[in-house]
Amino acid sequence: MIVYDKQFLDDLALLGEANSLKEAGFISKEQRDLIKKELPDFRGNSNILVRLGFFLLGAFLYLSVCGAISLLGLSGEQSFFNVCCYIFAIVGFVGAEFLANHKYYGHGLEDAFCLGAILNVGFAIAITTEGYELVIAVFVAIASFVMYIRYLHLLSLLVFCLATSAVLFYGLFEFGPVGKTILPFAAMLVSAAFYFLTKKAISNLKERYYYNGLLLANSFCLVLFYLSCNYLVVRELSVMLLGNEILPGKDIPFAIFFYAFTFIVPVVYLVQALKTKDRIMLWISFLAIGFSIYTIRFYYSVLPIEVALTLGGLVLFAIAYFSIRNLKNKETGLTFKPDRINSSNAFLNAEALIVASTVGLKPEMKSESPMDFGGGGFSGGGSEGTF
8 A cells, every 4th residue: 555665664764763873973974874875765854944845835836736727627617616626636646646656755745745635635525515524524534544554644644633533523413412421531532542552553563664653643642632531621612512601600510520630641641751751741741731730720810820920930940950950960761861862763773774884785795815825735735835
């Protein structure tokens, strides 16, 4: 299903690890350049600003093609309007296929065509179904999943995660008030189940090029799990979806559970992140703690905002100061010293890279010796009694 050759993807992974090892100081720039020279060439950009620039260029190209098609179909009027987004989606798929066949990977141009194709699929289904949200979400999820499986496009996988969540939400809406009532618990259970599934898939992963996608899905499940039963989210959705009017002195059903969930889950994330040294979970836990504080502040104003911000800043400063003081001299475990390698997967093929850079990834060559040995008459002694 993947359009790229698997050896090509393995070589890209090796090149990424070579860059990490070079940044960490384990191999020299010359060794890294030698590895890059011997590996297949591809068109990609590691600089996010350059990639964004090529994305804008690709979007302009995509819109130009779609605009030219629209000029040809103006005579069709309503009939063309009903099918134009399908045609535009096909243009996106064809463009993505063309760029992938020419080894564009992480370049920026293919981002415009992949995302444009998914967007037009959504518009096309919306026109056909007159805005039926559940069907739109299903087809967008299918299109984005195909884009990821075919081109390993991470942004398409993010769209797939969002569209799959929308399928769950709109699917429960079909059951009326009952579905809307159980929505937080259903989202919580589904996100927890997929978190453990993706975690297991990462631990058993053999194809390295799926690692980033699984990591993205795993992190998305953590965020969805927390937001599914956050008190602020649940309370505002109950007002919006069920029309519940929460009078002064009253609260939503199971309020104690949602309060406890809002504060316990970020702490669990933080402890687990420190225990497993999971940087992504650590950042998610910090964001969750901040949003939990905002949740309570949104409904209960204990202190004036300027006093609360000042005290919060002092507490954060104290935590940061004492943490740095206690961790700055540690060499192992949780430490304040900078990482020599940012990627946790960088040592996966370190030995192979170092060996390859030493021998130059070239076949062994036999060299002719300038000395002419031979002629020995005594078990290869090399001497016949003459000079």
